[in-house]
Amino acid sequence: MTSAIRPLVISNVRLADDPSGQPVSVSVAGGRIEAIGPNLAPPPGALVEDGGGALLLPGFVEGHTHLDKTHWGRDWYVNEVGPNLTDRIANEREFRKASGHDAGVQSLALSHAFLAAGTTRLRTHVDIDTDAGLRYLEGVLGTRDTLADVLDMQIVAFPQSGLLIRPGTEKLLGDALAAGADVLGALDPALIDGDPAGSLNATFALAERYGKPIDIHLHEPGEVGAFTFKLLLDRVEAMGMQGRVVVSHAFCLGALPEPTALLERIARLRVALLTSAPPSRPVPPLKRCRELGITIFGGNDGIRDTWTPFGMPDMLERAMLIGMRYDMRRDDDLALAFDCVSAAGAQGCGFADYGLHAGARADLVLVDAETLAHAVVARPVRKLVVSNGRVVARGGVLAGAA
Amino acid sequence: MTSAIRPLVISNVRLADDPSGQPVSVSVAGGRIEAIGPNLAPPPGALVEDGGGALLLPGFVEGHTHLDKTHWGRDWYVNEVGPNLTDRIANEREFRKASGHDAGVQSLALSHAFLAAGTTRLRTHVDIDTDAGLRYLEGVLGTRDTLADVLDMQIVAFPQSGLLIRPGTEKLLGDALAAGADVLGALDPALIDGDPAGSLNATFALAERYGKPIDIHLHEPGEVGAFTFKLLLDRVEAMGMQGRVVVSHAFCLGALPEPTALLERIARLRVALLTSAPPSRPVPPLKRCRELGITIFGGNDGIRDTWTPFGMPDMLERAMLIGMRYDMRRDDDLALAFDCVSAAGAQGCGFADYGLHAGARADLVLVDAETLAHAVVARPVRKLVVSNGRVVARGGVLAGAA
Numbered sequence: 010m011t012s013a014i015r016p017l018v019i020s021n022v023r024l025a026d027d028p029s030g031q032p033v034s035v036s037v038a039g040g041r042i043e044a045i046g047p048n049l050a051p052p053p054g055a056l057v058e059d060g061g062g063a064l065l066l067p068g069f070v071e072g073h074t075h076l077d078k079t080h081w082g083r084d085w086y087v088n089e090v091g092p093n094l095t096d097r098i099a100n101e102r103e104f105r106k107a108s109g110h111d112a113g114v115q116s117l118a119l120s121h122a123f124l125a126a127g128t129t130r131l132r133t134h135v136d137i138d139t140d141a142g143l144r145y146l147e148g149v150l151g152t153r154d155t156l157a158d159v160l161d162m163q164i165v166a167f168p169q170s171g172l173l174i175r176p177g178t179e180k181l182l183g184d185a186l187a188a189g190a191d192v193l194g195a196l197d198p199a200l201i202d203g204d205p206a207g208s209l210n211a212t213f214a215l216a217e218r219y220g221k222p223i224d225i226h227l228h229e230p231g232e233v234g235a236f237t238f239k240l241l242l243d244r245v246e247a248m249g250m251q252g253r254v255v256v257s258h259a260f261c262l263g264a265l266p267e268p269t270a271l272l273e274r275i276a277r278l279r280v281a282l283l284t285s286a287p288p289s290r291p292v293p294p295l296k297r298c299r300e301l302g303i304t305i306f307g308g309n310d311g312i313r314d315t316w317t318p319f320g321m322p323d324m325l326e327r328a329m330l331i332g333m334r335y336d337m338r339r340d341d342d343l344a345l346a347f348d349c350v351s352a353a354g355a356q357g358c359g360f361a362d363y364g365l366h367a368g369a370r371a372d373l374v375l376v377d378a379e380t381l382a383h384a385v386v387a388r389p390v391r392k393l394v395v396s397n398g399r400v401v402a403r404g405g406v407l408a409g410a411a
Numbered sequence: 412m413t414s415a416i417r418p419l420v421i422s423n424v425r426l427a428d429d430p431s432g433q434p435v436s437v438s439v440a441g442g443r444i445e446a447i448g449p450n451l452a453p454p455p456g457a458l459v460e461d462g463g464g465a466l467l468l469p470g471f472v473e474g475h476t477h478l479d480k481t482h483w484g485r486d487w488y489v490n491e492v493g494p495n496l497t498d499r500i501a502n503e504r505e506f507r508k509a510s511g512h513d514a515g516v517q518s519l520a521l522s523h524a525f526l527a528a529g530t531t532r533l534r535t536h537v538d539i540d541t542d543a544g545l546r547y548l549e550g551v552l553g554t555r556d557t558l559a560d561v562l563d564m565q566i567v568a569f570p571q572s573g574l575l576i577r578p579g580t581e582k583l584l585g586d587a588l589a590a591g592a593d594v595l596g597a598l599d600p601a602l603i604d605g606d607p608a609g610s611l612n613a614t615f616a617l618a619e620r621y622g623k624p625i626d627i628h629l630h631e632p633g634e635v636g637a638f639t640f641k642l643l644l645d646r647v648e649a650m651g652m653q654g655r656v657v658v659s660h661a662f663c664l665g666a667l668p669e670p671t672a673l674l675e676r677i678a679r680l681r682v683a684l685l686t687s688a689p690p691s692r693p694v695p696p697l698k699r700c701r702e703l704g705i706t707i708f709g710g711n712d713g714i715r716d717t718w719t720p721f722g723m724p725d726m727l728e729r730a731m732l733i734g735m736r737y738d739m740r741r742d743d744d745l746a747l748a749f750d751c752v753s754a755a756g757a758q759g760c761g762f763a764d765y766g767l768h769a770g771a772r773a774d775l776v777l778v779d780a781e782t783l784a785h786a787v788v789a790r791p792v793r794k795l796v797v798s799n800g801r802v803v804a805r806g807g808v809l810a811g812a813a
Binding site: 316 | 487689691736742745
């Protein structure tokens with residue numbers, strides 16, 4: 010990594026929303042986009058890159074992953090885990106104690122792979138529990154520091170093993186927020202903690218004490234999930250947390266016969282939704298959410314860890330999976346799938362200065378694709394990735410700045 | 412393409428079912444596997460390939476695609492099609508009339524891509540309708556002939572625009588079977604043809620007349636689909652078609668509250684099921700089917716055509732999608748997903764002499780992967796592909812023999 014930064018001009022790229030296909034240039038200085046337009050003259054000393062007619066996309070946003078858990082780059086983990094959520098939680102806690110798995114090394118390996126594939130902003134949940142304390146957080150904070158110039162990372166302090174059911178966790182979550190975590194996480198207040206009101210009360214009180222937003226894993230299905238969701242919305246309203254809460258997964262919203270009233274309240278309270286678009290679970294109704302003004306965005310969830318063998322640090326692939334899950338076959342639908350891993354992701358996480366416009370952070374991805382939809386389904390190698398004004402990858406391989 | 416064939420020995424490969432990881436060699440002659448074992452001495456004149464410790468897999472089987480429809484290698488098709496099955500059918504028929512889309516050129520392009528990614532056996536449905544007649548079939552027959560030495564292709568004569576509702580189609584289907592199609596196709600006897608008994612009667616009569624097996628697209632949902640399925644099973648039983656019928660898609664089997672009786676009858680009549688494992692539709696219960704002895708196998712369905720932008724000619728990716736759809740996270744589950752695009756595919760389609768054993772057709776794929784599950788989720792570039800004893804691709808790129 011280097012913090013040296015030269016002005017940069019990328020010529021001969023196409024914009025996805027310009028059907029004329031006219032080539033344009035992008036000029037970048039001080040980590041920001043200066044201008045996008047035809048025939049921009051490079052300033053003296055600028056690095057000039059020929060885009061070769063590639064499609065120009067904004068850097069991708071990973072809205073929900075678990076950098077601290079991954080085995081990326083390690084020996085293959087043979088998964089023989091039982092089928093229940095509690096099996097997976099207990100198995101992982103034991104594995105991480107016994108295996109020498111290092112959250113710092115692993116989060117750096119996966120972050121590098123994300124950068125090489127064009128993700129420049131990322132929200133990661135990091136396990137906080139009474140066995141590990143803040144050890145995983147420390148590893149991920151190290152990775153954030155190492156990549157500070159090129160990867161904009163938000164860290165969620167996440168009680169993977171439960172909050173109320175593991176006394177001591179609440180204190181550790183507070184310590185994590187004080188140590189640098191940006192967001193307070195939570196997990197299934199009814200089905201894991203067994204006390205939805207009490208668990209949510211504890212979470213909201215902690216968020217208020219540290220002045221942090223909330224991102225809660227809500228796997229609870231159907232009516233149970235909807236019940237928990239309503240309790241959560243009551244607290245968003247009572248505590249003035251509008252616009253500061255994300256509900257991740259929210260499977261329940263895909264399984265209710267009549268979700269409209271609940272969705273309308275979610276929209277009113279500006280609660281955002283995160284989906285990994287799992288093919289085997291109900292998912293929130295994406296288009297209906299967007300019609301109501303709800304921010305809904307995408308993420309991988311875990312990638313190649315003790316929970317799941319699946320996942321790639323490639324947000325174009327996640328956009329494709331979102332498209333498949335919601336049966337989005339039209340080009341305008343695939344643009345929505347891409348929005349979930351770009352602008353809507355930035356909106357949902359609160360990453361500022363996002364997009365392809367003058368003044369935005371210069372996070373740019375070039376791909377050889379005819380159209381945006383083509384890029385989503387074909388997932389071509391990233392020809393060039395620029396993050397915060399620095400060239401971080403070429404041809405899918407990390408370059409100097411990362 | 413060449414029909415020249417030298418003996419071949421591939422050394423230093425690993426077998427997925429041998430946890431010892433001991434390197435073995437494979438010797439091939441006359442298009443067949445001669446032996447698999449340690450330290451096989453190459454015969455004089457043999458081509459010797461160093462497998463470099465790669466994992467050895469059998470050639471993949473695509474159980475259901477539509478080679479004649481694809482835009483693979485053409486300009487991007489902007490999809491603005493309406494949401495109904497009938498919209499998609501009408502749109503495609505018009506597009507193919509007006510666009511100069513050539514089923515011969517397109518089927519060859521996609522077949523090449525399948526070969527480069529390790530698929531050596533493939534069942535394709537080809538549209539037969541009263542606008543196009545046998546034109547698409549002729550194109551695909553040309554591709555089959557061109558690739559006869561390296562791609563084992565079954566062709567299904569498929570009434571995409573309906574059978575009874577388009578008079579003249581039945582005659583054309585007969586002509587297609589006489590011209591070289593291997594299997595009789597069919598489509599939604601109730602919801603497209605509007606006459607489930609009549610449509611099935613016509614299909615079974617035609618199959619009997621030409622002595623061909625049947626592969627029917629059954630998209631019909633829930634109880635309607637189950638009703639059609641029962642009528643179909645009655646005819647399988649009455650006409651002695653046990654073991655000669657595939658039902659593709661069979662979404663209805665994923666939506667019935669109590670499918671056991673129907674599944675047991677499917678098993679008894681040796682009707683096989685094909686699934687593309689679509690994330691947005693109900694799917695047959697894969698493990699339950701296997702427990703009952705039903706052959707269930709996998710396919711892409713269409714790839715990048717007017718129906719769908721999705722799909723890749725990569726059966727490892729399809730296995731991954733099957734794994735995700737069925738929430739298969741364990742290594743032993745991912746082996747089932749791979750089975751759907753390998754041995755079960757060969758069983759379901761009736762491709763003979765399949766597998767990694769002496770005497771089998773020498774269809775081999777080498778990948779740099781630690782385990783079978785790793786190969787499925789990572790989908791690495793195919794290091795070497797051998798089909799019918801010929802090297803057809805190296806490093807994901809076609810070699811001489813294809």
